[in-house]
Amino acid sequence: MFSLILRRLGSVLLVMLVVAGLSFLIFNYLGDPVNNILGVNATIEEREELRRTLGLDQPSHIQFWHFLQRAVAGDFGISYRNRIPVIELILSRLPATVELVFCATIVALSIGIPMGVYCALRPKGLISRILQMISLVGISIPQFLIGMLLILIFSVELRWLSAFGRGEVVQLGWWSTGLLTHSGRMALIMPVITLAVFQISMIMRLVQGEMQEVMRADFIKFARARGLTDRSVHLRHALRNSLLPVVTVVGMQIGSLIAFAIVCEAVFQWPGLGLLILQAIEFADFPVMAAYLALVGFGFAMINLTVDMTYLFIDPRMRRK
Amino acid sequence: MHHAVRFCGKSVKGQIAGQGGAARMTPRNNALAVQDLSIVFDTRRGTVTAIEAVSFILGSGEVLGIVGESGAGKSLTGNALIGLLQAPGRISQGEIRLGGQRIDNVAADVQRRLRGKRIGAIFQDPLTSLDPLMTIGGQLVETIRTHLPLSAASARVRAMELLAEVGIADPGARFDQYPHQFSGGMRQRIVIALAIAAEPEVIIADEPTTALDVSIQAQILALLRGLARQRGTAIMLVTHDMGVIAEIADRVGVMYAGRLVEIGPVAEVLHSAHHPYTAGLMGLIPSLSRRVERLPQISGNMPRPGEWPGGCSFHPRCPKAGPRCTIEVPAPVAVSDSMVACHLFSGGTSVVSGDLPTKEAISTRETAS
C-alpha cells in the first residue's frame, strides 16, 4: 500500500510537470501581458524592454526551465497583474472554491444518492419517471443558464438572495470561510445549486443504473432469502455495492467541479480560483496560469489517489495486493 | 443457457441401493405442502403460464430431488416457495403450506420473516451468493439477529458454532474474513451456514453443487444430507444432475414444461420410471457420464412457457403419444409408490374422455415401461 502511494505520488509529479510544460507551450498563443502593464500608449521600445525584463523574449522551453527551477524551490513567481506572490494569491482564493465545491458535492451526494436509490427500487413508479425527467433536464441545461435563472428568480424578482459574492467571510488563520456567517451561508445557496444540479442528475443516474444492476445480483437474492429486511437489503448490501463506481465518478466529478466552478464562479462573482484563472487568462498572467494549471493537475492526481484509497477502504478485494 | 440434464455415473447403483431403505413413499411429517401451484407471467402479450398445477409434499428430514431440463420451472417453483417470485411472475392459483399454515397469501413482511427463519435457501453459485463487501461473520451475525433475539455477542458465538458445524476450520480466525478469501466449496459451506442460521424446517437448495468441483460436490451433499438426517430439516434439492439425486434424494420429482410429470421414491423413479419422459431421461443413465445437449432418444426440444402444445406438453416428443394426448392434459395419478401425469396411466392415449383412469388404463403401464 505504501509503495502504491509512492508510485502514485511519482505519477502526480509527472502529471504536474507535463501540465506545466504544456501550459508554457500554450502561453505563446495567448498573447502577453505587456500591453496590460504598459498600456496602449507605450512605444515599441518600451514593450521590448518589458518583455526582456519579464523573460518573455526567451523561447518557451527556456521559460519553462526557469519556471521549474523556481518552482522546485517553492517559488511560483509574482503575479503580473496583482504583483503579489502567486502562491499567496492562490491560497487566498482557494478557500472560496473549496467551500463551494465541497458544499456542492455534499448536496449532490445527499440528494443524488437517495434519488438514485429510489429510482432503482421503483423504476416504473410515477415519481421515478418524474425524477428521471428532471435529471435529464439537469444534465442538459448549461450551468450558466441555471445560474442566471436562479439570479433572475431569487435576486431580481424575489430579492431574497444576493446575485454575487460570498457574503461576509470570517478569517480562520489563512483560511477564509463563509460558513460561519448568515450572509456567507445565504451566498452559497445559488452557486451550490448551480454547481450541484448537474452532479445530482449524474449521481442519481449512476446510482440508479448501478443499483439496478446490483439488485439483480445473486447475493441480493440470497440476502432476501436470508430474510433480511428490505432496508438492509437495499442500503447495506445493494447500495454499498453500487457505490464503488460512484466513488470513482464522484472523484472525477470533484475534479471537474473545480473546472466547472469557473463558469459558476464567473456567474456569481465567486472569488475563487475559477475567477482568478479567468482574470489571469484575460491578463496573460502567466505565473498565475502556470501555477493554477499545475495545482489543478495536482488536485486531480490527489483526488485520484483518494479514490484509490477509498476503494481500498470500501472493497476488501482490493486490499490483497 | 440451455442446461441439459446430466448424470454423474459414479456408483449410482450403490447409492440407490444404500438409500432404498430410507426412502419412504409418504413423508412421515409434512413440513411443506404444495397444492395445485400455478405461476404465470404477465407480459405485454398477455398472461403466460410457466408452472401449472404442481402439487407435492415435502416431509421433515426428507430430501426431495427435483429434476428436469433447464427451463422446466424448477427454480421458479423454488422461488415461489420462498416467496421470492420476481415480477412479472406471480402465483395465479394454488396453495403453499408450511407446517400446515398457508404462506403464499400472507403479507410481504410476514413472508420475509419466514424466509431464513423457517425456510432457508441455497443457490447455485456460492461465488456470487455472498456480499463481497461484508465479512462472512458480519453476514452471519446480520442474519442471526434478523431472526433471533440475540445480542451481538451471542450472535457472534452462534455464528462461530454455525461455521464449525458446516465444517469451516478455525472459525475464530475466519470470522472477519471476506468472501473472496474463501474457496468455492468453503463459500458454499458458508452459504449453508447462513441458510441454517435460524434452523429453518425447510431448505430449498437450487442447484447447490452445480458450480462446484466434483470432489467438493460430494462434501456439500453430505453436509446437506446430514442436515436432513440429524436436524430433520426438509430439503428440496433442485438439480439437473441425476448423480446428485441418486446420491442423496429420498424421493424425486420430475418436471417437464412447467408441470410435475412424475414424483416418487428415488429407486422407483430411477429404475422403473413410469412417465415416458422420465423413462427417456433414465435411458441416459447407463450410457452417459457427461452433459448432453438434449435427449437423444427423444427428438425436439422442451417448449418454453407460452409455446406449450395443447394436451400433454410432452406429446410432440413422446414415442407413446396418442390422440388423447394432444387434447387433454393428463392429471397425476398414483402408480405404484409414485404419482404420474400421463394418459398411459389414466385410461390410455387413444380414447378422448374426461373419465377417471380405470384399472385397465393403469395396467397398460407395464407396456409403457
Next chain:
Amino acid sequence: MIRSLLKPLILAASIAAFGATADAKTLRFAESQDIASMDPHAGRDDFALSLLCNVYEGLVRWNADLKLEPALAESWEIISDTEWKFNLRKNVKFHNGNTFNADDVIFSYHRAGDPGSPFAGLLEPIAEITKVDDYTVIFKVKRKYALLLNDFAGWYIMDKEFQESIGAGKPLDLSSNAGGAMQTQANGTGPFKLVERQPDVKTVLAVNPDWWDERKHNLDEIVYTPIANNATRVAALLSGEVDFIRNAPPQDLARIEGTSGMKVMRGPHLRTIFYGMNQQGDTLKGSGVEGNPLKKVEVRKAIAMSIDVEGIKRSIMRGNSNPVATQLAPQMPYYDAALDVRFPYDPDGAKALLTQAGYPDGFTLPITCPAGSFINDEQICQATAGMLAKIGIKAQLNMVTPVQYDTGLPAGEFDFYMLGWAGLPTIDPYNIFSATVHSPTEKLGAWNPKGYSNARVDELIIKIGEETDQAKRQEMISEVVKTQRDEVGKIMLHQQFLTWGMTDKVNAIVPGDEYTRFWYYTMN
C-alpha cells in the same frame, strides 16, 4: 469564545453591508473587473486610473467637461521652451495626515518615471526635476513639448514617507513582494480614501473630510464590487444590490430603462472605431491575388464606401453610436467638423472603384476582430464581412481574444483589423496620431504597424507634439486629419456611446474618457 470573537466581526460586517445610518449616502458601484491594485503607477491602465482618480490626484486634473484645471499644483508657468515651474498647493494632507509637498512630487516622479517603471514612457519628455522650495518645483523637458499638462493629469502623486514605510518605493518589481502592499493600502490626497479592500471582492472608499477642494458631491461612501459576468452585473443593478454600473451591456439597456427606478445615462465616448490595415507589405497573405490590393487608395476607398455605417448604427448599435469620418471624436479638442464628412455608402460605386483598381473579381481579405474589446465588435465585423461580399471581397474573419489582439496587433501580425482609439489619458489628437497615424518607428506608431505612412504627416505629428500655440496646432492637426481621410488611411466606422446604468437616485456625469469622477456625483 469563538462566538464572542465573531460577534463584533459579524456586526461590523452587517453594518458595512446595510449602510450605517439611514441618511449616509453609499454609492454601490459594480464594474466588470477589479483594478489590479491600489498602485497608480503599477500600470498605464486607464481602467485602474479611472477609479484611482478618486483616491489620488495629479498636479492637474480633468474637470467635468474634460478641461484641464489645477489640482495639486495651484498654478504653473512656462519659464522657457524647456522649463516649467509648478507652484504646489499648500495645506494639502494625504489621507494618513502627512503633508503634501515638493518631496512627494519628486518621489512620485522617480517612482513612476525611472527606467523600468511602466510610466517611464509617459514621463520620458522630462529631463530633470528640481526642487526650488517645499512648494515649488521646476521640470526641465528634453525638447519643446506641448502636452506636459495633459500627461501630468494622468500621473498621480504619492506620499513619499508612506510608500517608503510600507516598502513600496517601486511600482513594478516582479522579483519581490514589493507590490503586495499596494494591494490593500492607498494613501492619496483625493476626495475619497480607501477604508477596506478585498481584492476581487470589494473595495470600500469613504469620503475624505479633509479634502482641500470644495465638496460638491454628497457621497459618504463608495462600495465598489467587481462583477465579471455582464448578466449578473445587470441583475445586481435590477435587484437593487448595486446603484450604478458603468458600461451596461447594449442588449440590457432596454431592460434597465424599462425598470422603474432605473435609468441609463448616455454620453459620447472619445473613442472612435475603425479598421486599420497593411498598406506597406508587397503582398497580402491569403488574398488570392498578386500584390497587396490594400496599397491602392481606390481599393481602400471602395472598402470605405461599401460599409453601411448607418445600418450598423441602426441594427447593431441600436442607435448608440455616431458615424464619423475622421479619428477625432467631436468631443476631442481640435475636432474639425468641416472635415467630418464620410464617403457615401455606395456599393455600386465601390464595385466600380475595385474594377478600376484592377480587382473586378475582388479578393480575399483576412479581418482580425478582437472579441470583447469594443462594443459589439464581433457583430460589426460580421456585418462588415457581409457588406464586403456585396462588392466581391470575401472576408475571412479571425476572432482573437483581447490579450492576443493587444499582443498581435503592435507586432504587425494582422493585415486588416478593427481598432478603436480614444487618445487617453492625454485627451489630445497628438496621442491618437503618435500611436495610430505616425509611421511605425521605435518610439511612435506602435499601433500602426505596416499601416498608413506619409512623410509630411509624420513631420506634422512631431510638430504637433511640440507646438504650444493653439491656432498653429489646429492648422496642423486639421491637415493631418484631412490628409489621412483623403488617402483613406483608415476605414472609419463610428464613435461609441457610453451607456451607464444606474438607479434614479444617482446623478452621475458621463465623460468621454469613462473616468468615474465621483466628486461630481450626488445621490438623492
